[in-house]
Amino acid sequence: MVDQQQTAVNEKLLIDTIEQAENILVTTHFNIDLDAVCSLLLMRAILKDCFHKKNYKLLVREPSYPGKMIRGLPGAAEIQAIPLDTPVSLQEYDLIIIVDAQDASRCTGPVEYKKDYQRKTIVFDHHSPAPQFSPLLVVNQHLSSASEQIFATFSDIFPDIRTDSTVATLTQIGIAADTGRFLYKDLIRPQTFQYMADLYAIAPVDFELALSRVITLTRGGIKIVHHMLSNLGYGDDFAYSWIDPEFMKQNTFDTQDIRTGADFFLNMMRNVDTISWWFTVREHTVKGMWKISFRSISGKVEVLPIAKELGGGGHPNAAGVEIPAKTVHEAVKKVLSLVQATEMTTDSNPLQKSP
Numbered sequence: 016m017v018d019q020q021q022t023a024v025n026e027k028l029l030i031d032t033i034e035q036a037e038n039i040l041v042t043t044h045f046n047i048d049l050d051a052v053c054s055l056l057l058m059r060a061i062l063k064d065c066f067h068k069k070n071y072k073l074l075v076r077e078p079s080y081p082g083k084m085i086r087g088l089p090g091a092a093e094i095q096a097i098p099l100d101t102p103v104s105l106q107e108y109d110l111i112i113i114v115d116a117q118d119a120s121r122c123t124g125p126v127e128y129k130k131d132y133q134r135k136t137i138v139f140d141h142h143s144p145a146p147q148f149s150p151l152l153v154v155n156q157h158l159s160s161a162s163e164q165i166f167a168t169f170s171d172i173f174p175d176i177r178t179d180s181t182v183a184t185l186t187q188i189g190i191a192a193d194t195g196r197f198l199y200k201d202l203i204r205p206q207t208f209q210y211m212a213d214l215y216a217i218a219p220v221d222f223e224l225a226l227s228r229v230i231t232l233t234r235g236g237i238k239i240v241h242h243m244l245s246n247l248g249y250g251d252d253f254a255y256s257w258i259d260p261e262f263m264k265q266n267t268f269d270t271q272d273i274r275t276g277a278d279f280f281l282n283m284m285r286n287v288d289t290i291s292w293w294f295t296v297r298e299h300t301v302k303g304m305w306k307i308s309f310r311s312i313s314g315k316v317e318v319l320p321i322a323k324e325l326g327g328g329g330h331p332n333a334a335g336v337e338i339p340a341k342t343v344h345e346a347v348k349k350v351l352s353l354v355q356a357t358e359m360t361t362d363s364n365p366l367q368k369s370p
């Protein structure tokens with residue numbers, strides 16, 4: 016965030032810890048996105064080229080191998096996808112690097128993340144920090160993306176990576192993906208564009224092609240969008256919708272259908288009439304839990320406070336939370352009643368305010 020104070024990175028601790036580590040695990044949140052993938056692969060490039068490490072593992076918690084999203088990215092073949100319910104032993108690693116997530120709860124699934132593991136964990140992130148998690152080191156200057164954070168940190172320490180085409184490609188894609196192609200002002204600083212200009216000169220990325228990995232809507236996804244449109248409801252300046260589990264049972268969707276459909280719907284609402292913010296509800300992989308996603312147009316209202324109120328987190332204009340409820344309708348009602356009780360705060364930038 017632009018106005019957030021930038022904390023200096025403890026470079027000595029970072030370098031010493033990585034140098035001393037023999038077995039390194041690099042992991043990220045479930046439901047991986049392009050920033051998470053690019054961050055993983057940036058860490059791979061840095062561990063190999065700058066630290067000459069051979070014993071590292073890149074792990075994502077996904078039910079199926081996220082082939083399409085990662086295909087063609089340098090190093091992608093080394094990413095291992097392990098289903099959520101498969102145990103992973105964290106004991107064998109002497110360093111765990113978490114990228115693009117605040118804490119281990121979004122990375123390790125049901126596997127218990129013991130307290131001692133926090134002391135051998137380094138986090139590279141750009142979300143608001145999780146207060147209950149205290150790793151050895153958190154590198155988070157609230158930049159546009161975890162990819163930008165990793166590049167910013169290591170290009171300071173190892174200037175040579177600024178001219179590396181693998182690093183240039185991954186950093187640009189991670190930044191472009193997480194800023195929604197530079198749409199979200201809270202995430203972007205002049206330095207972000209400076210990096211983009213310098214890195215584009217090293218390796219020009221075809222952004223339409225690179226981002227088509229994530230914004231493509233599958234045919235199943237279109238059915239989900241259609242369903243969500245039929246459930247659309249409105250408040251005074253907001254809209255909401257949900258995915259009915261009954262509808263899911265009547266159809267056969269894969270994870271890509273659900274992800275691309277739900278994301279497409281969330282992005283589409285940005286362009287609807289006088290809507291300032293919106294939320295969607297869908298079933299979580301954990302039974303009885305519901306995934307609430309909030310979005311708002313920057314300069315109008317912030318949705319982070321309401322997500323926090325429910326126990327979640329994220330960014331001012333893009334936040335989320337998982338809540339327990341018996342039915343999807345109960346989950347929607349829970350959010351709606353909280354909305355009535357909460358005054359939505361307005362962003363501070365007057366130039367962006369709606370008339």
Ligand SMILES: [Mn+2]
Pocket residue numbers: 050051115141160161193
């Ligand atoms: Mn990210």
